Amino acid sequence: MAGRSGDDGGCTAATVWSVAVDSRGVSRWFREYLDAFASCGRGESDAGLLLEHYNVPLLLTTDDGFLTLTSDDQLVGVMQRQVDGMRAADYDRTEILDSDVTILNSTSALYRGAFSRQRADGSEISRLTATYLVTDAPTGRRISMLAVHSP
16 A cells, blocks of 8 residues: 555555546546547547547457557557548547446546447447546546447
């Protein structure tokens, strides 16, 4: 445990930072993240912008497998592939169809959402349901785990 003296069995814990997550704050932050994501998907920003919203390491799980992204380059590479596909589909924005925030503790929350990825004319590209572990750290709020649900 951080701040505890004595024998720690050879493990060193990192200092914990908290601003006490709350449901409204997480929802507001997540909408800001979706705006940044949309900017990348439209080609207005580079996928590197998403580093401001993701923690490294990032745990990512989908039907295709499980990844632990341990560097900024790995994270940007995965996000760039996603962004490239969205640009090819003429992506414009993501609409939140349904969402729920579960506060886990003072530093973490789960954000579960159903989303519609859309073109500028409102036609739907795809639907997606995912759960995000949103954590607070000295660098700010970040997504530390992304689990994409099976269709």
